[in-house]
Amino acid sequence: MNVVALVLQAGLRDLSRNRWIVAYALCFLAIAEGLFWFGGTGPQVLLSLLNLVLLVVPLVSLVFGTVHVYASREFVELLLAQPVPRRQLFAGLYLGLALPLAGAFVLGAGIPFVAHARDGATVGGVAALLCAGVGLSLAFSAIATWIALYTDDRLKGVGLALGAWLATTVVYDGLVLGASAAFGDYPLERPLLALMLTNPVDVARVLVITQLDVSALMGYTGALFQHTFGTPVGTGIAAAALLAWCVIPLGLAGHRFLRRDF
Amino acid sequence: MITLGTIHKRFGALGVLEDVSLAVRSGAVTALVGPNASGKTTLIKIILGLTRADVGTLHVDGRSADEAGAYRRAIGYMPQAAHFPPNLRVGDVLDLVAQLRPGETRDDDLAQAFEMDAIRDKFVGTLSGGTKQKVNAVVAFMFRPALLILDEPTAGLDPLAANVLKEKIRAVRREGRSVLVTSHILAELESLADDVAFLCDGRLRFTGSVADLLNRTRARSLEDAIAALMRTERATHRDAVGTEGAVAVPPWFVPQPKGVA
Amino acid sequence: MTRRTNCGLLALMVSVAAPARAADLTVGAGGQFASISAALAAARPGDRVIVRAGMYREQTLVIRTPRLTLEGQGWPVLDGQGEREVLVIAADDVTVRGLVAMNTGVSNLEDRAGIRARDVRGCVIEGNRLRDNLWGIYLQRSAGCVVRDNDIEAHGARQTESGNGIHLWYSSGARVERNHVRGHRDGIYFEFSPHGITRDNVSERSQRYGLHFMFSDSCRYEHNMFRDNNSGVAVMYSRGVVIAENRFERSWGSAAYGLLLKDIMGGAITNNTFLRNSTGLFVEGSSRLQVTGNVFTQNGWAAKVLADADENVFSGNEFSGNAFDVTTNSRSANSTFDGNWWDEYAGFDLNRDGVGDTSFHPVRLFALVVEQHPAALLLLRSPLVSILDAAERVLPVLTPEALVDHHPLMRPPR
Numbered sequence: 001m002n003v004v005a006l007v008l009q010a011g012l013r014d015l016s017r018n019r020w021i022v023a024y025a026l027c028f029l030a031i032a033e034g035l036f037w038f039g040g041t042g043p044q045v046l047l048s049l050l051n052l053v054l055l056v057v058p059l060v061s062l063v064f065g066t067v068h069v070y071a072s073r074e075f076v077e078l079l080l081a082q083p084v085p086r087r088q089l090f091a092g093l094y095l096g097l098a099l100p101l102a103g104a105f106v107l108g109a110g111i112p113f114v115a116h117a118r119d120g121a122t123v124g125g126v127a128a129l130l131c132a133g134v135g136l137s138l139a140f141s142a143i144a145t146w147i148a149l150y151t152d153d154r155l156k157g158v159g160l161a162l163g164a165w166l167a168t169t170v171v172y173d174g175l176v177l178g179a180s181a182a183f184g185d186y187p188l189e190r191p192l193l194a195l196m197l198t199n200p201v202d203v204a205r206v207l208v209i210t211q212l213d214v215s216a217l218m219g220y221t222g223a224l225f226q227h228t229f230g231t232p233v234g235t236g237i238a239a240a241a242l243l244a245w246c247v248i249p250l251g252l253a254g255h256r257f258l259r260r261d262f
Numbered sequence: 263m264i265t266l267g268t269i270h271k272r273f274g275a276l277g278v279l280e281d282v283s284l285a286v287r288s289g290a291v292t293a294l295v296g297p298n299a300s301g302k303t304t305l306i307k308i309i310l311g312l313t314r315a316d317v318g319t320l321h322v323d324g325r326s327a328d329e330a331g332a333y334r335r336a337i338g339y340m341p342q343a344a345h346f347p348p349n350l351r352v353g354d355v356l357d358l359v360a361q362l363r364p365g366e367t368r369d370d371d372l373a374q375a376f377e378m379d380a381i382r383d384k385f386v387g388t389l390s391g392g393t394k395q396k397v398n399a400v401v402a403f404m405f406r407p408a409l410l411i412l413d414e415p416t417a418g419l420d421p422l423a424a425n426v427l428k429e430k431i432r433a434v435r436r437e438g439r440s441v442l443v444t445s446h447i448l449a450e451l452e453s454l455a456d457d458v459a460f461l462c463d464g465r466l467r468f469t470g471s472v473a474d475l476l477n478r479t480r481a482r483s484l485e486d487a488i489a490a491l492m493r494t495e496r497a498t499h500r501d502a503v504g505t506e507g508a509v510a511v512p513p514w515f516v517p518q519p520k521g522v523a
Numbered sequence: 524m525t526r527r528t529n530c531g532l533l534a535l536m537v538s539v540a541a542p543a544r545a546a547d548l549t550v551g552a553g554g555q556f557a558s559i560s561a562a563l564a565a566a567r568p569g570d571r572v573i574v575r576a577g578m579y580r581e582q583t584l585v586i587r588t589p590r591l592t593l594e595g596q597g598w599p600v601l602d603g604q605g606e607r608e609v610l611v612i613a614a615d616d617v618t619v620r621g622l623v624a625m626n627t628g629v630s631n632l633e634d635r636a637g638i639r640a641r642d643v644r645g646c647v648i649e650g651n652r653l654r655d656n657l658w659g660i661y662l663q664r665s666a667g668c669v670v671r672d673n674d675i676e677a678h679g680a681r682q683t684e685s686g687n688g689i690h691l692w693y694s695s696g697a698r699v700e701r702n703h704v705r706g707h708r709d710g711i712y713f714e715f716s717p718h719g720i721t722r723d724n725v726s727e728r729s730q731r732y733g734l735h736f737m738f739s740d741s742c743r744y745e746h747n748m749f750r751d752n753n754s755g756v757a758v759m760y761s762r763g764v765v766i767a768e769n770r771f772e773r774s775w776g777s778a779a780y781g782l783l784l785k786d787i788m789g790g791a792i793t794n795n796t797f798l799r800n801s802t803g804l805f806v807e808g809s810s811r812l813q814v815t816g817n818v819f820t821q822n823g824w825a826a827k828v829l830a831d832a833d834e835n836v837f838s839g840n841e842f843s844g845n846a847f848d849v850t851t852n853s854r855s856a857n858s859t860f861d862g863n864w865w866d867e868y869a870g871f872d873l874n875r876d877g878v879g880d881t882s883f884h885p886v887r888l889f890a891l892v893v894e895q896h897p898a899a900l901l902l903l904r905s906p907l908v909s910i911l912d913a914a915e916r917v918l919p920v921l922t923p924e925a926l927v928d929h930h931p932l933m934r935p936p937r
Contacts, residue, residue, distance in 0.1 A: 010350060010354060014347035041843070043821055050904055051904065075346055077312055078346075078401070080311070080331075082363060083363060169907075170907045173906070177892070177899060177902055181892070181896055188896075202905070213823065214775070214799070215801050215846065216801065216823030216824070218823070219779070223775070223777070
């Protein structure tokens with residue numbers, strides 16, 4: 001096995017037994033199952049989970065990710081002292097964090113939909129929600145890794161993580177909302193579409209609502225939003241944007257990891 | 263075995279290592295000593311490639327240190343404190359390190375001596391500090407690298423385990439391999455070390471054999487000798503501050519290490 | 524009612540005067556007649572003309588004999604060859620069944636229909652297939668007719684090149700039942716046709732409305748399925764309309780409505796299902812409507828009730844999974860929402876009477892924002908929007924004060 005796979009395997013083994021990760025998965029499981037239990041139909045449960053996914057997945061990925069990278073510092077140094085290239089080690093470490101987070105989410109949020117497959121949630125809707133959650137897990141794990149490698153001050157790192165969470169989940173949309181009110185007289189559709197691509201939480205949200213809220217989005221004049229993001233090409237663009245939100249922070253984090261002193 | 267040439271390292275405005283040149287002999291145990299924050303850990307990390315020197319050269323086992331880190335095949339490293347992922351089993355940790363270094367000659371002596379088989383299935387998070395430190399030692403001694411770097415190796419070990427470890431260090435020396443070791447317990451180092459490198463404020467103030475050091479400082483033990491060095495160093499530092507750059511050099515002071523190999 | 528009784532009496536008198544002698548005239552292979560027009564010319568009142576399987580390309584057929592039955596066996600095809608109307612009923616109490624009427628072609632000068640009833644009474648058009656006609660079945664000033672079990676399909680490319688599937692004009696007291704209409708401009712169309720009953724039909728993929736009626740008072744629309752119609756269903760300028768147990772599904776677009784009610788006075792909208800429409804129910808300028816027992820699920824806007832609609836009562840409805848439950852265009856809304864089930868209601872029921880202890884504001888702040896800045900729709904389901912909506916619900920500042928459900932149900936009413 002190569003270095004990436006070995007380090008990833010160690011990460012998977014460690015975090016799959018981590019009580020926070022297990023609790024995270026169980027929380028999603030309990031909430032999704034609970035929503036079904038209290039009479040929710042598939043589409044309703046999807047919509048209820050969407051808000052949770054948009055808030056909780058970035059938060060947990062950022063805070064857990066940052067803390068985990070700090071906590072792994074000494075072990076990483078031990079691995080760095082072995083005859084292995086830093087680049088491969090970094091890839092293994094990132095995947096060893098991001099995949100367990102994404103996996104916990106998929107298991108927790110996904111199993112209830114499999115169990116309640118007859119409750120009317122479309123495959124497309126469930127897939128969109130799970131993909132959005134996975135994308136957010138990967139993107140915010142990368143951002144967390146970057147933050148933790150950027151500053152050695154753990155308090156500052158966790159502070160930055162929380163700041164990133166607030167900025168992406170709430171503040172950014174507030175600015176967009178303010179802008180759309182302030183410049184309401186101008187044709188805003190295309191600038192707004194572009195703005196949606198530059199925030200991972202919005203990209204994830206748009207991916208899901210183009211599946212779940214077709215009815216509303218088709219109600220927009222010319223159905224521009226649905227025709228932009230609801231088509232395979234649009235879904236591809238949104239997926240590419242989310243991927244960019246994994247790759248760019250990961251690149252920055254990797255650059256730092258390759259150059260920095262431990 | 264290792265040769266470091268004119269290493270300089272700064273962290274921002276803080277100079278950590280200045281003009282450090284050091285050679286570690288094969289078949290010898292070299293003690294790296296110095297007060298806290300003297301740069302010992304940074305020097306070790308530069309040798310391991312964890313930290314990069316601003317200036318300087320590093321050769322390990324005749325090979326120049328490379329970016330890909332293949333030269334680290336020649337090094338076994340035991341960090342000061344063991345921090346393994348708590349939810350890995352001991353066996354997972356040992357297997358991981360073993361698989362990261364395929365094709366190297368195994369040395370299972372210490373693993374047997376510390377009875378790793380009995381705790382292979384235990385989670386690292388459940389181990390006592392002493393047991394973790396045993397795992398830490400086993401990881402470092404798992405192969406037969408030309409150089410072992412041991413940072414406070416006996417810290418946290420019970421006397422019996424510490425004794426086993428010291429015996430292992432002597433065995434490594436007998437095999438013609440070299441060991442670079444730091445410790446706070448100078449008496450322990452005295453029983454192990456052949457050579458001493460004394461680091462203070464980022465500069466190497468002495469390198470040479472233990473015998474040489476004792477001779478020069480007219481001390482009876484390594485501890486006395488190092489204490490004498492540190493006292494002199496403090497005085498020098500005060501003088502240096504007081505007289506703006508004028509440095510009183512004690513008679514035994516070695517400005518540049520002579521070849522010890 | 525009196526008129527219908529008179530009709531029946533008249534029919535009875537006619538049949539007594541000319542004793543029953545109902546002959547069968549057969550057209551086609553092995554029959555007495557080679558063409559349908561020849562058989563129609565020979566037929567006497569009360570006769571049955573049986574058309575055997577085959578392709579019939581004749582001039583427009585006109586039935587002028589009362590009480591005639593024109594019946595196809597083995598789906599004979601009456602082909603308009605893209606040039607003309609296929610069949611016209613111009614006598615009372617005629618029955619037409621089992622025919623395939625097709626290919627009237629498009630004309631800008633005349634309204635060509637597959638089957639037209641013109642100035643008659645009591646016709647029955649049942650179990651026919653209509654294919655690619657400009658208009659499907661056209662009742663023109665024809666009272667008391669029955670149109671049932673017909674299968675009507677068109678593939679008109681554009682609205683302007685397509686007529687309606689079942690078209691009623693000044694035809695009162697019609698029964699339109701169990702028809703399946705696809706791909707016409709309007710699936711079912713009523714104009715100036717009161718007292719009709721439309722039930723158990725399926726109308727889908729219409730280029731405009733699945734059902735469109737105007738100036739047709741006291742009609743009932745029950746148990747129909749309207750889906751994938753371009754603009755949904757539009758009901759305008761009528762009184763005393765009953766719309767019950769229909770399904771309105773997947774009308775998508777900025778001007779598409781599951782059900783559009785414009786200037787409807789008095790009526791009941793009961794036990795319908797509105798599923799996945801851009802706007803489920805759109806109410807404009809209508810008053811005294813009872814909207815009860817309906818299910819609004821997964822619509823963009825479940826109910827848009829404009830401020831010029833008043834004294835409408837929404838109760839016992841179920842709202843779930845909609846992007847917006849209720850919107851309006853003014854703070855002074857006059858419709859009443861009372862005793863509905865809202866999936867977004869998060870109140871408690873401490874006295875366990877099935878009614879929530881706190882009231883529910885179904886108009887979200889974000890709905891008003893989108894009303895004014897449509898592009899903001901793209902922030903739908905953003906956590907920020909949820910926070911704003913929650914804040915507005917606690918301290919309503921901008922949303923209509925009057926639009927409050929004081930007795931929100933704890934469980935869906937079904």
